[in-house]
Amino acid sequence: MRYLPLEQAEREAMLARIGVPAVDSLFAGVPADKLLKELPNLPRTKGELEVERELSNMAARNVAAGSVPFFVGAGAYRHHVPATVDHLIQRSEFLTAYTPYQPEISQGTLQTLFEFQTQVALLTGMEVANASMYDGSTACGEAVLMAHRLTRRKKAVVSGGLHPHYRSVVETLSHWGGSHVVALAPDPTGTEDIISQIDDETSCVVVQYPSVFGTVRDLAPIAEAAHAKGALLVAVVTEIVSLGLLKPPGEMGADIVAAEGQSIGNGLNFGGPYVGLFATREKFVRQMPGRIAGETVDAEGRRGYVLTLSTREQHIRREKATSNICTNSGLCALAFTIHMTLLGEAGLTRLARINHANAVSLADALAKIGGVEVVTPAYFNEFTIRIPGDAQKTIDALARKGVMGGVPVSRLASGRGEVRDLIIVASTEINTDEDRAAYVKALQEVL
Amino acid sequence: MRYLPLEQAEREAMLARIGVPAVDSLFAGVPADKLLKELPNLPRTKGELEVERELSNMAARNVAAGSVPFFVGAGAYRHHVPATVDHLIQRSEFLTAYTPYQPEISQGTLQTLFEFQTQVALLTGMEVANASMYDGSTACGEAVLMAHRLTRRKKAVVSGGLHPHYRSVVETLSHWGGSHVVALAPDPTGTEDIISQIDDETSCVVVQYPSVFGTVRDLAPIAEAAHAKGALLVAVVTEIVSLGLLKPPGEMGADIVAAEGQSIGNGLNFGGPYVGLFATREKFVRQMPGRIAGETVDAEGRRGYVLTLSTREQHIRREKATSNICTNSGLCALAFTIHMTLLGEAGLTRLARINHANAVSLADALAKIGGVEVVTPAYFNEFTIRIPGDAQKTIDALARKGVMGGVPVSRLASGRGEVRDLIIVASTEINTDEDRAAYVKALQEVL
Amino acid sequence: MGMNTQGRPTTPDAVTSAGNEAHTFTGNRGLDHEEALIFESGSLAKTGVDLPEPKSAETRLGGLARKGPIGLPGLTEPETMRHYVRLSQRNYAIDTGLYPLGSCTMKHNPRLNEKMARLPGFGDIHPLQPQQTVQGALQLMQMLSAYLLELTGMKAVALSPKAGAHGELCGMLAIRAAHDAAGSKRNIVLVPESAHGTNPATAAFMGYTVRSIPAREDGTVAAAAVREALGPDVAAIMLTNPNTCGLFEPEVVEIAKAVHEAGAYFYCDGANFNAIVGKVRPGELGVDAMHINLHKTFSTPHGGGGPGSGPVVLSDALAKYAPVPFVVRDGDGLRLVEDAGDAEAQGQAPFGRLTAFHGQMGMFVRALTYMMSHGADGMRQASEDAVLAANYVRAALRDLFSQPFGDQPCMHEVLFDDRFLKDTGVTTLDFAKAMIDEGYHPMTVYFPLVVHGAMLIEPTESESKDSLDLFIATLRDLAEAAKRGDVDRFKQAPRLAPRRRLDETRAARQPKLRWQPDTARKEAAE
Amino acid sequence: MGMNTQGRPTTPDAVTSAGNEAHTFTGNRGLDHEEALIFESGSLAKTGVDLPEPKSAETRLGGLARKGPIGLPGLTEPETMRHYVRLSQRNYAIDTGLYPLGSCTMKHNPRLNEKMARLPGFGDIHPLQPQQTVQGALQLMQMLSAYLLELTGMKAVALSPKAGAHGELCGMLAIRAAHDAAGSKRNIVLVPESAHGTNPATAAFMGYTVRSIPAREDGTVAAAAVREALGPDVAAIMLTNPNTCGLFEPEVVEIAKAVHEAGAYFYCDGANFNAIVGKVRPGELGVDAMHINLHKTFSTPHGGGGPGSGPVVLSDALAKYAPVPFVVRDGDGLRLVEDAGDAEAQGQAPFGRLTAFHGQMGMFVRALTYMMSHGADGMRQASEDAVLAANYVRAALRDLFSQPFGDQPCMHEVLFDDRFLKDTGVTTLDFAKAMIDEGYHPMTVYFPLVVHGAMLIEPTESESKDSLDLFIATLRDLAEAAKRGDVDRFKQAPRLAPRRRLDETRAARQPKLRWQPDTARKEAAE
């Protein structure tokens, strides 16, 4: 087998050196009746050519986003990632390193994490950030638990604009961890009254910005109301590119920002791996979950970086840790950092403006179709439309015409009749005028 | 522009430091009337997304070999190249280095070249090899010129089995360099009488092995006859994988082997870049063209590698050099070496056997079609068929049916009526039983 | 010298001899380059992308447009390339050398896996695009599941967990849900002392109380000790098998039986599955839930700390509590079940949802590519080779190093403690740092916590005998040097790495967790 | 110390101080690993590929099956990966640092180019597959040609030459063919002393006699000198412009006129085209043929020595002699003209064929990607920046270094000689090696041959000002050290590279050009 360097004669020499007759002697700890002789139900070794052929056939059964006019968002976005990013993250020294436990020979990973943390803090308008979480949804779940620890309260008030899957993650953790969630009804327009839900038992308010429906609303009044009751504001961002154009949550009083960073540097990948961004106030850092890189000096006084504040973490603190997270999303964070470095302030802000302009022009075009209404008053690169008909059926019909028209709200929030006619539509820099025209034409045809 | 690091203010500061008012002051040597103000007929800067879109559209107008049953050879072969190869050659340190002029910081390139030279020598059965030529055809041209230098004669006798394009390269160099070529007629069966053409003025006999028609024949009698007249045998190999199974030219008395190495490690690339292999006898090394890496020691006595014997080369010897070659095919040679290291003796010989078995089974299947005759008596992975009809038209018709059936001999040797019904057909490890069946079916239909 | 409780020094000693005598003007050392932060080298105006001016400047941002700069520096493409290439060159990696990090299974990461994960049909599909357009993806998930079930002998698999610890959470939530369904309110989880930190952290994260189980003299867990600790409040045991001392738990079947008899469940930490793939099926040992680190056993790259993927296999008893989403057959095709209502209609009782989408698809592709490439025979051989390699290292070092639990065969990793360094003045950390100078990544040190100055060596199946032999010879040379009293070689180490020992205490006491313009300037002036 | 005629030392002095004091057991030095040859580490039985057993063993090899082993060692995939990754780490590269190799234009190599070249529609098409299946490829060739013609102001382009020197051959053959067609038998080619070695080598390769033209005091060629050398036997002049001293030939127009008046042709070596893209059109200067190194000016990577690509642009007078193959419009589509007969039917008179297929398609894709990305404005700016950067370096060093031709602006590269090192005991080579320790690749040294101890610095447009400033400061520091008498810093250099100076004399006197089992073993024993 091409991945196994030991040759048969070497195996035998090694067994002899160990002093056992056969490799199964080394499995002596295994109850004899449990030791398998073979694995009859699985195929045998295959060469690259054969494996590649089989998997390519499987891949060909999927419709790649890049091959059609594509407007699907709702938590994952198709952006153009420069070729440099994917090249760099595949470098052996980044790709095949472990977590930087030995800092002297891990400065590459550590310095990029330090850059990543700084970028995330700047972008969210927060003081500190960690070295990544699994994804936006688990970052959101951890943010709520962190708020509980900080406030010693156990109730989270969750906006109806939070991605329903994120809400489910929060609910799952809360349900089994013994805390409560007050979840508001789906709120496409950002007009829910969340402030009145905040009380003295509230540990945090969780608001998505822009919301899953694309809606942008001011977080400052919510933050104020929360702070007045001793609660924290957890701001959730699933489209991080939006912060190139929008006021950052940190400026509006957010205490924790939990975000999905996929849009920068990372592909769609059918949902993962992505990269969770997690930022907070400096004073809360010892309750922050996840790894953190910090600056220090070496024995010769030269600047260097290490993983630090690890007394928060499971490998040191075990059951007293702030989280059980260990492996995080390092390589996706690296991709984020490289892409963000390529963009810089100038590139990111322009990218955000292009996204917004594309969404505005698509919204205008769709709104001209009879019976179609754009329900989102203010938005970044994503908005919600109401159509005269069933959203899921319409999206499927569009797909048959070769247009990926968005996400039916009913797919995310099933069982809620009131959202049956809503579609969440995203438009990024990848969409051309022809893409938009194709969408309009196809939608007219299927309605 | 994303590739240009200087900012406008920096440009100005630099001009100030230089002491000139504007960049055009630095172009003062250019006659004023020749200095352009702009380039009005070319488009302006484009972003990655836009460039990628345009080029992908162009690429989509070509039929990729991997997307159809594919049997085209005649000097370039589609083999499976392991993913590791392409990954490694894209490493910055290999990809973006220059020729290893500073050996202390080029040991990576130099050691791999030393490995390459050894692999080429072993495979061809020769004593020494150089660090690569542009491709097989230019290696062949250089081999003839080297033979002229060694023998101080000026006549090359060229087999009718030599790839007609290779022959043209030899003829072009000879015609303008003042030497002669005696070229035999196309010889699909390897039965030409080349020995009788060798005389006392012959500097070398050039024989392709396997021939462009796929034919394998013993070179030993030709080598003997050549040597008897003081001439050299230049053996040309365009399908280097064949030497995994066939007796190497060195064992049959070849003095110079000029080969195309594309099959190992390199893709089809519409004809280039490829990698010319060049091997000879040790005693001829000072007449060998091209770069050579050699072993030496550093000032601490550690083994290391350098470019050596450069007194043969243009940068030292100028008009007395053995060749004008400078840049060669380094990265393709690296790909060759990595792929060959992955294969090793065990992999290469098996790969060669698979190729041969696939060709045999295809030949048998085609021969069963009424009117189709396999004209090549002995072959490796390529053979020639005679069909009842025009080869070019048949190949075009097959292409319309989605099968790439081979190369019409008439495309290579136009103007020769006798080859109008011949097709050169190659089959490598990439072909499946289904591919072969598709070929047979399509050929039956178009004939 | 500061030390933590495991005897791991946290502050470096002062350096008495320079690692490398030649000083340079640039600070660079030949091919090793010093590299500033992007915040020092970049500028707000620079960019490495060219984007067209948007067609319209009209905004619909509800008055929430950002005011003032973000502060994000940019670099052009050539600068970006050089910056990150240079930084990468300051990392050790599997591709550059043996990486014997115990418990981490640093095996070869095939590039075919990377290529397959980047096929547009896998890499460029959206988790929420219509399901009829992703049938190949669902097929891949099913195929991966089938492999995992066959290898583990379990009933069901939850693919969505994003890493090992997330898988622990998944498995333990399934257990919790099962107890809940049975009306039981058990609140204790048994965890052996030698367990990885994620185990107690996971249990505590869910509100469980952790009860520790001591190890025996031989490094394994006695069924008797488990039986003793069991009781009506015990919800589960979290046992790592093979355990973190590199040993197969010999009484695992009895332990499982005892656990089940007490009405509890058996969670197995599968981080060490690489020792037994194709050799033992955890399901046949009585395991109820186990996570599989695809980024260990099945070769998806670690990426400097992730992403991972931690699918959880479940027993019959727990299968119905698996979280959404999951894939089901639906007529001719496949379908994702994405919410509880739909799941219940399928007869399931999911405990909830762990993440927004369907799991680490990119890792699924890589892991399946690995499995298909190896095949059944290759995977068995890989495990055997991994175990063989660890025992070979053990046998070759046993005379010089100290084995905490006596001279017995290990599984795919071998554990030493620091008794052999007693009175040498050399610590486990010093020893590790001296390995760096020799071109090796150290083994896992100071874990598991149950032995003093632990050195956990996992060579994996990816090393040739020559590579193992040089590694062994080097470790022997170092051990002899330590015993000989050549303390400087250790205390001064590493001398030849891009950095000498870093001050971790300072990092934690005066945390600098991001770049700040002032600090940086002040420092530069110092 | 051995020296060649340009004063370049060829044997290193004995070392008196070690580069690096800490010695290791393995010979590795932290992240820098010693690596054996595959012939020492591999085996004939090992392989890094898994191939099925062929279905049939029947052979039709005419009795010519190989007997006995080839002797080719194999390595498994993980071993192969590590071997070549480690070796790569012993290279300097553009991506790792400034690479001021004059005459080589080591500019940034965008990865977008690599990605485009690997699109299956470009990378996976066969040169001889039916032409209707490669219309996109022919379109790309045409588009590339159109860009090249627009940038050079020439009439036609031959795409097939495989590198610069091959392009020279192409251009000179076209000239030869033109003379031939005119019945002229001219046999002399004029080549300035400062020319690159490929120029005289190309002329000689074709049987021409080379007549050297001296340079003036100011480093350029006088039209008068050319006029003097011209005569009825002169077929052509091969002039590099901008020349290899980094100067634009001010009398180029007069030279062209004189050459044409004498019935000869003007071949321009276009290696330095990067200085003038979008600024000057060679066609407007009177050039008849010029090669363009796509691997210099248009950013296709050097790859450690190739592959390159050297398209040749031709004037009206030479266009008809362009070699086959070439692309022509044919009805709605495009068509390759592959043989002389077909070409003649198109009114052409090709001098022949230079290579088996159509040229370096992979490089065409990369170069066109570069051109489309830059656009007209970007290409002009790139040339201006390249010239600016070279002059900036010149201005910043002129007080310490010596300019052979006085203090005048240069084009995209600046030439110094070794007068500033006079009496320091430091040679140009020493200076170059000391740069290695500082993290720089040396400039081109000892070329052009017309100045003593030449140092030809080409920073390219790809460097930031910070990068140039550090480079300048380092060169100044070195020059000051040399003048101060800190000779050891130079004589001992490099100390910090993977190898110290290598013995080139020994390599040439006792050539070891391939691995041999015996030699290697004997040496290991030494």
Ligand SMILES: Cc1ncc(COP(=O)(O)O)c(C=O)c1O
């Ligand atoms: C024994 C053990 N359990 C659990 C984990 C956690 O796995 P992950 O890092 O994938 O979350 C690890 C990883 O280091 C481990 O070694």
Ligand SMILES: Cc1ncc(COP(=O)(O)O)c(C=O)c1O
């Ligand atoms: C001035 C000059 N001419 C010609 C060449 C030859 O080009 P190539 O190496 O592409 O054959 C070079 C390359 O180094 C050069 O610098």
